[in-house]
Amino acid sequence: MTKLLRTCEFTSRLLAIGVIAGLVFLSSCKKDESQSEENLLCESVPGAGTPYEFQKPFFFPDPILPADNPFTEEGIELGRHLFWEKKLSRNNAVSCGSCHFPSASFSDNVPKSVGLYGDLTSRNSMALVNMAWNTNFFWDGRARTLEEQLLEPIENPIEMDLSWREAVDRIGSDTAYQDMFTAAFGTPCVDSVRITYAMAQFIRTMVSANSEFDQAQYGPAQLSLNEQNGLFLFLAEGGDPNVYPGGQSGGDCFHCHGGALVLFTDQQFHNNGLDTVFTDLGRALVNGSPFSEGQFKTPTLRNIALSAPYMHDGRFETLREVVEHYNAGGHPSPTIDPLMKFQGVGLGLSEQDIDDLVAFLETLTDEDFVNNPDFQDPH
Amino acid sequence: MKRFFFILLIASLTISCDDDESNPDSKLFMTFDPRFGGDDLQMGENHTNIHGYPFNVSDIKFYVSNIRLHKTDGDYVQLSDIELIAMQDNRRSIEFVVQRGKYSGLSYDLGVPSAMNGTNDPDFSISQYPAGHPLSEVTSGGMYWQWASGYRFFSFDGRFDLEPNSDPFLPMSFAFHTGTDTLFREVGMFEKSINIDSGETLLFAFAVDVDSIFATVADTINLAEVTSFHGSEAQLETGMKLANNMAKSFVLK
Numbered sequence: 313m314t315k316l317l318r319t320c321e322f323t324s325r326l327l328a329i330g331v332i333a334g335l336v337f338l339s340s341c342k343k344d345e346s347q348s349e350e351n352l353l354c355e356s357v358p359g360a361g362t363p364y365e366f367q368k369p370f371f372f373p374d375p376i377l378p379a380d381n382p383f384t385e386e387g388i389e390l391g392r393h394l395f396w397e398k399k400l401s402r403n404n405a406v407s408c409g410s411c412h413f414p415s416a417s418f419s420d421n422v423p424k425s426v427g428l429y430g431d432l433t434s435r436n437s438m439a440l441v442n443m444a445w446n447t448n449f450f451w452d453g454r455a456r457t458l459e460e461q462l463l464e465p466i467e468n469p470i471e472m473d474l475s476w477r478e479a480v481d482r483i484g485s486d487t488a489y490q491d492m493f494t495a496a497f498g499t500p501c502v503d504s505v506r507i508t509y510a511m512a513q514f515i516r517t518m519v520s521a522n523s524e525f526d527q528a529q530y531g532p533a534q535l536s537l538n539e540q541n542g543l544f545l546f547l548a549e550g551g552d553p554n555v556y557p558g559g560q561s562g563g564d565c566f567h568c569h570g571g572a573l574v575l576f577t578d579q580q581f582h583n584n585g586l587d588t589v590f591t592d593l594g595r596a597l598v599n600g601s602p603f604s605e606g607q608f609k610t611p612t613l614r615n616i617a618l619s620a621p622y623m624h625d626g627r628f629e630t631l632r633e634v635v636e637h638y639n640a641g642g643h644p645s646p647t648i649d650p651l652m653k654f655q656g657v658g659l660g661l662s663e664q665d666i667d668d669l670v671a672f673l674e675t676l677t678d679e680d681f682v683n684n685p686d687f688q689d690p691h
Numbered sequence: 692m693k694r695f696f697f698i699l700l701i702a703s704l705t706i707s708c709d710d711d712e713s714n715p716d717s718k719l720f721m722t723f724d725p726r727f728g729g730d731d732l733q734m735g736e737n738h739t740n741i742h743g744y745p746f747n748v749s750d751i752k753f754y755v756s757n758i759r760l761h762k763t764d765g766d767y768v769q770l771s772d773i774e775l776i777a778m779q780d781n782r783r784s785i786e787f788v789v790q791r792g793k794y795s796g797l798s799y800d801l802g803v804p805s806a807m808n809g810t811n812d813p814d815f816s817i818s819q820y821p822a823g824h825p826l827s828e829v830t831s832g833g834m835y836w837q838w839a840s841g842y843r844f845f846s847f848d849g850r851f852d853l854e855p856n857s858d859p860f861l862p863m864s865f866a867f868h869t870g871t872d873t874l875f876r877e878v879g880m881f882e883k884s885i886n887i888d889s890g891e892t893l894l895f896a897f898a899v900d901v902d903s904i905f906a907t908v909a910d911t912i913n914l915a916e917v918t919s920f921h922g923s924e925a926q927l928e929t930g931m932k933l934a935n936n937m938a939k940s941f942v943l944k
Binding site for chain 2: 570
């Protein structure tokens with residue numbers, strides 16, 4: 313018994329020594345790692361800041377929120393300051409908000425945006441509406457998360473032309489920002505992850521769900537007869553039923569812009585018949601497939617009346633021109649979407665139908681959203 | 692006390708050394724790939740169908756529901772209530788964890804079961820589905836139809852011509868979208884004798900045979916006669932043919 317105990321004691325001592333040695337080894341590994349990355353990434357401090365509970369509108373689906381970037385009051389406020397921060401462009405000329413401003417539904421009103429040196433970007437600025445529900449980003453869907461999307465524009469030589477190293481130095485040397493980073497993330501450390509995460513938190517709070525349409529569909533308000541007809545046309549199949557079985561002489565908008573009448577996008581990529589010869593390959597630039605040439609993301613229609621001009625290249629100046637494009641049937645190309653069923657013959661909507669569809673689209677404007685003081689420039 | 696810790700230590704060491712045997716779960720994959728004329732079909736690629744019409748498929752999307760792994764004793768395990776397959780999005784495989792045991796095959800339904808589709812439920816709202824759910828508007832790939840008729844079950848879209856045409860652009864389009872309880876179909880059973888012991892990966896690889904959507908022995912969809920179905924009551928006969936053929940298009944490879 314004594315011998316056994318001694319053996320046990322010996323073994324456990326040996327194990328204890330082993331465990332301690334292991335811990336020392338592990339901690340020394342960790343130290344080396346953090347030292348080598350010290351200048352690149354901050355240590356993450358989970359739970360810093362005051363938790364913010366994201367409230368979804370009752371008729372909306374659950375958003376996809378990343379577990380590694382929880383909302384905090386301080387994170388959102390920091391994100392707002394960064395979104396409107398001109399120091400994030402090399403010559404201090406533009407912020408994110410320069411091409412994504414409230415009155416244009418956090419887009420702008422030119423076909424292609426003007427970057428920090430006055431050069432044009434390659435595509436139309438996308439409106440920042442209900443990004444918490446968005447499942448892919450950019451017209452070609454090349455970013456899968458908002459955080460990933462936010463890594464691009466600052467370094468883009470046409471848009472803001474600032475290296476992340478320089479961006480981190482500029483923000484990190486500002487004492488006001490040091491305090492805000494401490495409040496949001498626990499330490500004053502600044503890096504590209506913290507900058508994009510804070511901006512993503514802010515952008516996700518930008519929820520639009522109180523348009524005239526919402527007040528009628530989910531509340532007691534009433535749409536006008538013309539707007540109601542526009543909604544009917546939006547949800548109706550295209551084509552004269554005497555010629556196309558199943559046709560309802562409608563606008564056939566819902567296939568891509570959502571029959572649920574909530575998000576107004578299917579989050580997919582389509583070639584909607586803009587061109588026969590493509591000058592921008594769109595989705596094919598991302599997935600390399602020739603069958604995706606000319607495909608672009610379906611944008612939401614919420615606040616669409618505010619974000620003219622339209623399409624990925626801003627070619628249409630008004631919503632009426634957009635509806636007329638669909639009514640004409642679009643231009644043939646190998647990848648044109650089968651849901652564009654009427655090349656050459658068109659949908660056959662009357663002038664009044666077109667007006668009514670536009671009137672319906674205008675009911676998707678949400679004044680509370682664009683005027684929300686929480687989203688405006690704090691500088 | 693010391694002895695207790697000792698046992699605890701040894702036990703923990705033993706457990707950590709025994710990783711291989713402590714994981715009895717096996718993985719089962721279901722994959723779905725479109726096929727035409729016995730070969731893999733690429734979205735957008737032109738072929739000639741059984742009626743001699745050049746055509747291409749731009750997308751195939753469908754809901755598989757009540758996925759049942761049948762045991763040899765007659766019982767079954769429900770692996771999932773509902774999943775969405777979307778070809779153009781490359782959402783083509785589903786992964787399950789399955790327990791050890793003896794199984795005889797797999798079956799499932801094609802479509803959204805009535806209770807999940809909101810059929811006859813005035814309080815139904817698609818906002819009830821959580822983030823990431825195949826029926827959530829966010830991740831359903833536009834499969835929600837409109838408030839009156841619920842979700843599309845099987846969506847088959849493409850372009851065609853009624854005469855020989857070697858141009859990549861085919862001038863006409865087809866769009867066949869089934870839905871509603873009447874067009875809900877059972878698929879399978881696909882028999883496969885499996886004895887799951889531990890840690891294996893099992894594969895049920897299905898081809899979606901586009902040939903069968905156009906024509907089976909019983910039902911034919913001739914593009915010269917019909918190019919679309921979107922649930923209209925007036926076209927129910929077309930809908931039934933489509934639903935029957937779509938259910939028969941699944942082949943275990």
